[in-house]
Amino acid sequence: MNADPDVAVVGLACQVPGAPDADRYWANLRAGVESVTVFDAAELRAAGVDDALRTRPDYVPAAPVLADPSLFDADFFGYSHREACALDPQHRLFLECAWAAMEHAGYAPGRQTGPVGVYGGSALNSYLLFSGLLPRLSDDxxxxxTASDKDFLATRVSYKLGLTGPSLTVQTACSTSLVAVHLAVRALLAGECDMALAGGVSVRVPHRVGYLHDGGHMLSADGHCRPFDAAAGGTLFGSGAGIVVLKRLDDARAQHDTVHAVVRGSAVNNDGADKAGFSAPSVRRQADAVVEALGAADVDPATVAYVEAHGTGTRVGDPIEVAALTRAYRxxxxxxxxxxxxxxKSNVGHLDAAAGVTGLIKAVLALRHGEIPPTLHFRHxxxxxxxxxxxFRVADRLEPWPAGAGPRRAAVNALGVGGTNAHVVLQEAPAPPEPAASVPARPVVLLAVSARTPHALATLSGAVADHLAAHGDAHLADAAYTLQVGRAAFACRGSAVARTAAEAAEALRAAGSRRMPAAPARAAPPPAVVFLLPGQGAPDAGVGAGLYRHEPVFRAGVDRCADHFASHMDTDLRTLVERGAQPRGGAATQAAVFTLGYALASLWESWGVHPAALVGHSLGEFVAACLAGVFPLEAAARVVAARGRLVDTVPAGAMLAVPLSEERTRAHLRDGLTVAAVNAPAQCVVAGPLDAVAELADRLRRQAVPARRLPVTHAFHSAMMEPIIAPLRASVCQVSPAAPRIPLVSTVTGAWMRDAEATSADYWARHLRRPVRFADSLRTLAGLGRYVLLEVGAGGALGGPARQQPGPLAVVDGPSGDDAPSVVRALGRLWEAGVDPDWAAFSAGQPRRRIPLPGHPMRRRRCWIDAPPADVDPEPPEAHAGTLPDRPAAASGTAAPAKSGTAAPAESGTAAPDADATADARDAAAPRTATEAVVIAVWRAVLGDVPIGPRDNFYHLGGHSLLLTRVAARLNGTFRIDLPLLTLMEAPTVEELAARIDDVFRFGSRPTAPARRRTT
Structure with missing residues (x-):
């Protein structure tokens, strides 16, 4: 058992009548809003309530309802439309709330460390009974x-969110969700999991209809619930869901979670036979549960200032509950x-299996905000x-809950038909510990936002911007940290770098207004990162100074280099970097270039950005070789220092950037000039004597060619380097180069560096003389597939040439000027390109907390099967999701359309109709063969009425192994073949599967015609 019995509520989410989220729920509670909808005659007729029923005196045309339980983001959770239509709406709503609760807690589902448990329950699956779904699916x-039974409520969440702790469905009628909280608390204290989700859900079908009251014994005669009031006449049942995220308090504080409240103790028992009947309550046993919970909490009941009661507003239930509470407290x-x-229940009605957690969330929010919301309709x-x-006294108006000598405390009571009682004692959250900063805070923060679709990314960016604008700078660093470590990494990404919340909000809104690229059609692995190591010219003054102050890893890299260069030169590189001064002399300049590249590479790798390949330009190839293990740092420093000293012995020269192709550049050369580098198809560098370079620059200017002198003192990679090749070779021989551990692209050959080249002293000596074939090196990288180029050095000199080459997903420049913000900005660019950094390492030593932020917007669409008219026989199982054609439609090349009764997607009001075209406008090109048409028809019968084209992937459309068996059965029956499941798994697209089927007939015996299938 855990030493500290306190458990923290670190996250929560709910969807209840009148409130799609917890913020709106709290606002409604404070304002005393009653979220009961009264239906007019037209609404009731549309819902199937005939006039005879509607006009009965005992019919109440009211209910606490959700906005639209038919809506669900099936694509987000990886369901086909057909599966989503078949799922119990309670499962769908509970799954959405679980995701939202994890985000609210600041944890990315599936990415958290340690096991996470799920405890929850649902009400009766009335959708299965009343929608007409059951006869359509009874053949499977x-x-x-699995789509309908309560047993799979919790395990579905564990599966979809990647949670590995205990996963239990709890069923105790009206006390279900509070019992789930109790069980989750016990599991945490027993060490069975490190985090737990607990809650419940109820969705009533038909939804927007009223009910027949029973004269006020249980159900309200007028559509209002009046707990504790003299006019109380029963309750009314509604739909909703709620989930809380729980952690051991010590863990939550140590991991800098936001703690909304603390569970001090809880208890569960049953009335047993100590009552008049099965559904009758027991005062004594209810009181025993309260006493046990207070004992577990180890608190004086006199310090409990608020009790959220079960409070159904019934004539019998309320007096018994108050009597039990009084008996316990006495x-x-x-x-x-x-x-x-x-x-x-006076606000949202009785939410059945979700009632307990709904009251718990209310109490948690009351503790957090220091206010007690009113209970409605209380007069006497x-x-x-x-x-x-x-x-006790009834809180009939909004009351301030001032802080006292001790912490605020509340309790929540829940009672279930059948006698299972639950009681939870809560306490306000302790003051959060101040996170200690072990390094100076960065001058800027990086907000990394991602979503599944471009429209969702824009929506989320705007929501986060609004949050920051409302909360100011106090939330900025914590918001950045939460987005980095507490959110799932989706394909559509944006980032913003800012110093203040106002800057961040403006940058996020600007990012959201940009035209976003379409989401990838299928999941892709993160791109490879290629380090580009520059090597020419001196770093700009100031580059490195900010990083040296703020980044310990960078500082350590500079210090290591400085220590190794110290024995080979008089200049202290620490002083140069720390002061932001420019080096003087060739040896100091080359040492500074090397040091900056090496320290930056160390910083990037510490953030989890590891190179798949390295390309070094001129001196940068020595940095690349050091990073790849060709030279240990000490040996690299020796060779680079020798190279610099030797260059200082060569007469001064010059280098000229010429915006022409290599062939045209060579046509201009004379007087000892050499092509020293080919950086891009139309970008070369010429090197040679000062006068010759000056004459060439003048000549090109007269020809309107904008050549540019480079800020160097010598003609590198030219014949002027020839006298120092032999002594440089001798220096390399002293250090014994090794084969690279990371692939290197040689800028001498433009190809992948061979081990024989890497270990050759002659290669590294002649490297100074030979031209830099940088453009060829970039072309060689095409073999990596998806890759990003990251300049690991100052100035961005390599970015321009790199962008002229086709292939890289992105080119990210190195730092310049104010280097600390520019490196953070570069990390944001990498994130946008699909690279996943080690965010924990990036934030190490910085004072940060996980805080609630706006969650990923759901793109909900109608996933519902309506009951057929009473005089029409139910359609067969296939009818709601598309039927097979009689035979392949060779003439038209298209699959048979879905029947008119198909449950088609309908756009939710939460997203614009065309905002996310990429989410459902899949590759719906017409099939090219009759076989492809049949495969598409079969897929639509199994997956639902979604656009499907020849190149679509079965798994990306929401398919899985269970559905694959249905596809195999239908295809084998249609074509009269025996297609193994393995074949379907190996051919996941329509065109691939159709080709496999055609191969069966091409190399086997083809039947005269596909089997005909009866349609209805």
Missing amino acids: YLFTL RFTRARGFCALGSV ANPDLRLDETP
Whole structure:
């Protein structure tokens, strides 16, 4: 058992009547909003309520309803449309809330460390009974069972979110979700998991209809729930869901989570036979549960200032519950009227399996905000409560809850038909510990945002911008940290670098307004990163100074280089970098270029950005060789220092950048000039004597060729280097180069460096004389597939030539000027290109917290099967998702359309109709063969009425192994063949599968015609 029995509520999410999220829920509670909808005659007729029922005196045309439970983002959770239509809407809503709760806690589902448990329950699956779904799916028992049964509520969340802790469906009627919280708390304290989701859900179908009341015994006669009031006449049932995320308090504080409240103790029991009947409550056993919870919490009941009661507003239930609470409290205190009593059922009705967690979330928010919301419709206390004799009073208006000598405390009560009672004692969150900063805070933060689609990315960026604008600079660093470590990494990405919340909001809105690239059609692995190491010219003054102050890894890299260069030169490289001064002399300049590249590479690797290949330009190839293990750092420093000293003995020369092809550049050469580098198809560098270079520059200027002198003192890679080749070779021989551990592209040959070249002293000596074939080197990288070029050095000199080459997904420049922000900005560019850094390492030593931020927007669409008219027989199982054609339609080349009764996607009001065309406008090109047409028809029958084209992938459309067996059965029955499942797995696209089927007939015996299939 855990030493500290306290458990923290670190995240929460809910969808309840009148509120799509917890923020709106709290606003409604504060304002005393009753979220009960009264339906007019037209709405009731549309819902199938005939006039005879509607006009009955005992019919109440009201219910607490959700906005639209038919809507679901099937694509987000990897479901085909057909599967989504078959799923119990309660499972779908619970899954959405689980995702939202994890995001609210600041944890990316599936990326958290340690096991995460799931505890939850749902109400009766009335969708299966009343939608007409059951007869359509009854031919597939396993599919119907897993889509519909309560047993799979919690395990579905664990599967879809990648959670590996205990996964239990809990069922205790109205107390279900509070019992789930109790079980989750116990599991955390027992060490069975490190985090837990707990809650419940209820979705009633038909949804927007009323009910027949029972004269006020259980159900309200007028559509209002009046807990504790003299006019109380019953409750009314509604739909909703809620989930809390729990962690051990010590862990939450150590990991800098936002703690919304603390669970001090909880208890669960059952009435047993101590009651008049199965559905009757027991005062004694309810009181026992309260006492046990208070004992587990180890708190004085006199310090509990608020109890969120079960409070159904029934004539029998309320007096029994208050009597039980009073009996429990009277064991400890005789005080009266000190504890406020409330019930959220007056706002949102009775949410069945979600009722307990809905009350718990209300109590958590009351503790967090220091206010007690009103219980509605309370005018005069029910005399049977004998309230004046109890410790309780009803909170009938919004009350401030000021801080006292001790922490605020509340309790939540839940009672289930059948006698399972649950009680939870809560306490306000302790003051958060101040995270210690072990290094100076960076001058800027990086906000990394991602989403599944371009429109979702723009929406999320705007929502985060609004949050930052509302909360100011206090939230900025924590928001950046939460986005980095606490959110899933999707394909569509944006970033913003800012010093203030206002800057961040402006940058995020600007990013959101840009035209975003389309989301990738299929999942792709992160791109390879190629380090480009520059090597010419001196770094700009100031480059490295900011990094030296703010980045310990960079500083350590500079210090290591400085230590090794110290014995070979008089200049202290630390002083140069720290002061932002420019080096003087060739040896110091080359040492500074090398040091900057080496220290930056160390910094990038510490952030999890590891090179798949290295390309070094001129001196940069020595840095690349050092990073690849060809030269140990000490040996590299010796060779680079020798190279610099030797260059200083050569007469001064010059280098000229010429924007012409290599062939045209050579046509201009004379007087000892040499092509020293070919950086791009129309970008070369010429080197040679000062006068000759000056004459060439003048001549090109007269011809309107904008040549540019480079800021160097010598003619590198020219014949002027010839006298120092032999002594440089002798210096390399002293250090014994090794074969590279990371692939290197040689800028001498433009090809992948061979081990024989890497270990050759002659190669490294002649390297100074031979032209830099940088353009050829970039072309060689095409073999990497998807890759990003990152300049690991100052100035961005290599970025321009690199962008002229086809192939890289992105080219990210090195730092210049204010280097610390520019490196952070470069990390944002890498993130946008699909590279996933080690965000924990990036934030190491920085004071950060996980905080609630806007979550990923769901693109909900209608996933629903409506009940057929009473006089029409149910359609067969295939009808709701498209049917097979009688035979391949060779003439038209198209699959048979779905039947008119198909449950087609309908756009939710949460997204613009054409905002996410990439999400469902798949490759719907017409099939090219009759076989492809049949495959598409079969897929649509199994997956649902979604656009499918020849190149679409079965798994990317939401298919999985269970559905694959159905595809195989249909195809084998249609074509009268025996296609193994392995063949379907190896051919995941329509065109590949169709080709396999055609091969069966091409190399086997083809039947005269595909089997005909009866349609309805």
